[in-house]
Amino acid sequence: MKSSIRPVLSALAVAFTGYLAVAGTWWTRPVESPVVLVLTLVAYLAVTGLCIFWPSVPREPAASSTGGDAGMGRAAALPLWVALLGFAVALLLPSATWWGVGEEGRFQPFATWSLGGIGALMAILVVRRRYLVAWSGIAVMILGSIAWIGVPSTLSLGAVGSVIWVGGAQIIMLLTDRAAIETAELLQLQREASEWLATQEGRRRERRVRIQHALAVAGPVLSRTIAVDGDLDDEERLQARLAEGRLRDELRGPRLLDDEVRRGLEELRRGGANVTFLDEGGLDGLGERDLLEIRRELASVISGASSERIYIRTSTQPGVAVTIVGRSRGEDGDEDVDLWHEIARPAAR
Incomplete structure (x- = not known):
């Protein structure tokens, strides 16, 4: 003009x-x-x-x-x-x-x-x-x-x-x-709004793909559970619990997952651990290489964990990317923290 x-x-x-x-x-x-x-x-x-x-x-x-x-x-x-x-x-x-x-x-x-x-x-x-x-x-x-x-x-x-x-x-x-x-x-x-919308659309598309993958894996087990009205034997109950856990993981923390992390989470659940897995946006701004390092360290930590309850959450603190906390019931009946590990944010390493 x-x-x-x-x-x-x-x-x-x-x-x-x-x-x-x-x-x-x-x-x-x-x-x-x-x-x-x-x-x-x-x-x-x-x-x-x-x-x-x-x-x-x-x-x-x-x-x-x-x-x-x-x-x-x-x-x-x-x-x-x-x-x-x-x-x-x-x-x-x-x-x-x-x-x-x-x-x-x-x-x-x-x-x-x-x-x-x-x-x-x-x-x-x-x-x-x-x-x-x-x-x-x-x-x-x-x-x-x-x-x-x-x-x-x-x-x-x-x-x-x-x-x-x-x-x-x-x-x-x-x-x-x-x-x-x-x-x-x-x-x-307007440019920032367009970029944000494009990012959100990409995340929704990625989430749909992950949900479809999780349903493909967990769908048969969950369908079986519904069909028999929850009347499952021990092995079927274990498979149903594992399927539910996989589905929750794909919904709550997809950016923290890779094959090694999924394998480690499944081993924990097979061992009877109750795993809470949650990404609340603490990984925003990190590139794929940084996420790869975080997943590798996360897989290493959970592979050696033996806690009864394990909480894995992303952190909003400047220097911390992921916090892993394990709690187990002690001899006195109270739960004690027997695992505490913080994965440093790559930029703060």
Whole structure:
């Protein structure tokens, strides 16, 4: 959108400044130094054209910029030396014009056009993000005008309009910059929402696949249990308990499972242990390589466990990925912790 608007704005700036400059060539009475007037017009048009058509480049985003601000790639400010040329025109052009027309012509339109012309040039500098130079140019133009034609004439012949142009241009720039930042922030939020939805969809798809796999394994045993209304022999009860455990594991902690971990969990349950297995999101942000290391250590720990109750849960603590706790009934009848192992988060190793 910016690339399509820029030619339109440039054309408007050229047309407006050209219209103001034409007033400077419309001499309705003799002037004292026509060469000076022509040179001032040429200098004005040259510097104005340079300020309008100097190529704009994207501004380098600051390291501390937010995604909204950096994402828009706003144009960098006009080079300082070009802006200073505009300031020099604002400083010299009005005085040169009034000197060139002579004392009797200072209040004529071909002499006072410079007030509007400088206002237009300073408004262009505002659009090119040289606010301080633009306001400085307006200030020196007004002071010079007061010195040549006085305060009342300065205010009535164009200085007020120039101040309004520059002020309006700066307000518009501030509003458009704010709108650009808010648009970029909205786009960033939309991207993040799309990524989150894609992640959730991927997890749902993965969970469906795992559930289908678990049901394929546990389905026959569970169907048999339902068919006989729970009237199972010891082996069938064991198989049903193992099938239920496998199904719970696939639902509650799929990212912690691989063949070795599944085998270790089944051995624990065959030995009579009650295993609680739960992933509550503590592994978010870890890559597949990190998860592989965690699964390998988890399989090693549970392969040597002998506790009656084993709790395996992911941790939200910064340095811990998984906590494994084992409890067994002691001689006094109370449960004691006989296994405690924390698997460090790979980034904290």
